[in-house]
Each structure stands twice: as structure tokens, then as C-alpha cells.
Amino acid sequence: MLTRDAILLTGQVAIVTGGGGGIGRGIALGLAEFGADVAIVDIDGDAADRVAALVRARGQRALPIVADVMDRDAVRAAVARVAAELGRVDILVNNAAGTRPINLLEMTDRHVDRQIDINLKNLVATTQAAAKAMVAGGRGGSIVNIASIEGSRAAPGYSVYAACKAGMLNFTRSAALELAEHGIRVNTIAPDLVPTEHMARFAPAILSEAGKGAQARYIPLGRAGNLDDCAGAAVFLASAMAAYVTGVTIPVDGGTWASSGWTRDDEGGWKLFE
Template identity: 55%
Template structure:
């Protein structure tokens, strides 16, 4: 093994939802490590701008304007990638998202759209991209961008979280079924990653008081940024991970590990810190 094994030179990577946020970070990161990048996104302006930025930096990139919920358009985008670069090595299923709504007030149409956006499009892209990978005969890597909400309860995001949990099980099963073709399937599960979408959906989230409050719950004491997702994705796509498949990497600064433990002002850790310690700490047995 050498440092060259982390490089992605000569590989073609397609990123759905790649024009902004986490997808943009992954696309830029993979381009920096030598991959040819195909960006599939509904945001035409941002997608074209990103493709131009990659080209200006000396990389090769293609932007395909498509809505991932349009299955025909999604398949056509994957065909364009394979046709443009003569191969398809990496698929990053990043497109997805949701807005907070209580399950009992969520409409059937909203539920269906959540499922199609977050899970249906992933299955369509995986199936069609894997067909190309099998035909090219070079193996491949599929990376699913799930969420910590696929691992824990998520009040207000019931359908979204169910899709993300389903994505993780699909990752494991697809890894087993596609292993015979040399195709590896893995997932990353981010928690808070500061993107334009995060800031727009949570006004005031970047105020110092809010940032400091989140730092109490995040063991690494900071929010994540898109590059925090790009690094593990590059690893999973590279020759450094040729024996890694069916796994999920949490990208959360330790929040899944801490699972409710909160840092106190004294820099200690306590579960349910607003409760009196006498309610939580077991007493020493009396002699």
C-alpha cells in the first residue's frame, strides 16, 4: 500500500444532489483527488457553476440537470456520465432531504414524496449505475449519504428518518449482493453539517449562543462542515478501502457515541444534565 492508493485518478464519480452542501463538498473533494466528476442536480445555476469551478482548477466535470425523482431523467443522467467518460466507477447517492412535520399532520402526498426523494431515487440510481459498473467490469464503489437520523428517533422527521434507516439496511444488503461483481457499497451518516441549506432551514442557528449550546452536545465541540463528509467518502471510493463494504461511518463529532451525554460547564459529562445529580447518581451501599 502506498499514498497513491488514496488517489482517484482515472475514475469517474457521479454525485446526485452534487451542486450544493454535502454533495458539493464531496464532488470538490473527489475532483481534488483526481476523479472525473458528474454532478446531477435540479439546481441548474449552482450545478453549472460548480462544473466550471472544477474545470478551472484543471479537472474534468460534467453537469447534468435532472430531478432525481424523475426516474427516466436519473437513468439518462447516469447514461450520460458513462458515455462522456467511458466508465463509471463511483456513485454517491447524496440527493435527499426533508422538512420538519409531525407524522400525524403530514399529508399522504408529502409522505410519498419523502420516500421517493430519499429512498426511491437511491434505489433507481444504484440499480442503473451498478448495471454500468458490471458491464465495464472494473468493479466500483457506491456511497450512500444517510443521516444520524437513520440511527435514532427523530421526532418531526418520522418518514425522513425511516428512509434513512432503510438506506442503511439497503446498503448492507446491496453490499452482499454486489460483492461478486467487485462493487462495494457503504454509507456515511452525518449529523449537523453546516451548509447553506442548514442555515436557511434553521434561522439563527449560527448565532454564537446557539453554536456554543450545540458544542455542549457534540464531543468534538464544533459543527461539521462538508469537508468532514468528503474525507470519508474519498476513502471509501479509493484503493484504501478495497476490503470495506456494507459498513456505515458516522460523521457526527461523536454525538451517536455520546447518545444524550452532555458536557457540563465544569467540562464533565452528565446524562440529562438538567436533573439534580441526586436523581441520577447511584448511592454507595451502606455498610
């Protein structure tokens, strides 16, 4: 019978890549709030330390690890360190990613390679390393990938990033099938607009008053997402509440994927292409 304890993560150990800021920080703190010990893997050591302090303030163990997820050997070493120092690996959140807008005709090979390295290759390496640790532990586990709604729709200016996120969606499905026999579930969260420090740097117009007005028209729930929206979905997928959920993608987007071109007018009605 379902009980309230099914949402708790007591005694479990989570790894969050890119956990030093933005959505990763929100998820790391959400997992800690529900009882998980958390390893924060981030290229910025100071940021990882700050999040680790917040995890400890919630009464949980924290392990900050400095690593560049584009260095696949460093990723494997980070997972091994978590297993050795925290004793187990139960949850992996593949959050680390990166992009910047660039026109297809202006891309260089270096830009394309970097996008694939940070958004796709790191996903495969980290998932494989964590899954091996979970199999060795014999308790199953949960892997939560942080994609983007751009993995399901066009993203002019972000074509390679969107292609990588589309790849993440299919990787999730395939990995879910391969790891099911080990009791490891693999799912994806696909956020849309969630203002973060990174977004404030490269797309400040989105956070302006005019941008907020547009959000009220284009986002069915009338607002941008926040870190807790993503953390809530991650906690659910990591917990026993989602014990029979694997291989799926959950849009955390306020309804923008469902709206697909429908926008709200000044009177609150819905219009298509107006």
C-alpha cells in the same frame, strides 16, 4: 504494500447526485481534488454549472447534468449519459435528498410520498443504474450513500425522513452483498450537524451564537461538522484505501451517536440527562 497512491482516484469517473450544493458540492470537489472526473447531477442547472467550473479548475473533467432525482427515468438517462460522455462509471455518491419538519399528525399523503420518492426510491433507481454501468465496465466500483445519524436514532418532526435513512442503512448492507461478486463496494456516511444553505433556511437557530454554544456541549468534538469532513470520508470510501470495506455505515458526527445523551458541562465534565 500500501502506498500513498492508494488514496488517489486518478482516471476514475464519479457521479454525485445533488452535487450542486451543500454536502454534495463538498464531496464533488473532494473527489476532484484527489483526481476523479465528476458528473454533477442536480435539479438546479446553475448550481451544477458552478460546481463543474470548480471541478475543472482542479484540472479534472466535469459534466453538469440537470435532473430531478425523483424522476427515475431521468436518473437512468443521466447515468447513461455519464458512461457515454466520460467513458466509464467508477464511483456513485447518492447524496440527493430532502426534508422539512412536520408533525406526524399533520402529514398528508403527498408529504409522505414525496419524502419516500426523494429519499429512498431515488436511491434504489440511481444505485441500480450505476451498478449496471459498473458491471458493464468490468472494473468494479464504489457506491457511497449519504444517510444521516437520524437513520439510527429518533427524529421527532422528521419521522418519514428518518425512516427512509434507516432504510438506506439496510439497503447499503443488502446491496453490498449482492454486488460484491462484481467487485462493487457499497457503504454509507451518516453525518449529523453539518451547516449548509438548506439548513440556514429552515433551521437558522442552529447557526446562531446560542446554537454554537449548544454544539460545544452536545457534540463531543466541540463543533459542527463541515463539508470537508464529509468529503474526506467519501474520498476514503471511494479509494483503494477502503478496498476491503463494504456494507458499513460510518458516522461523521463528531461523536454524537456515541454520546447518546451525555453532555459536557461548563467545567468540561460529562453529565447524563443534565
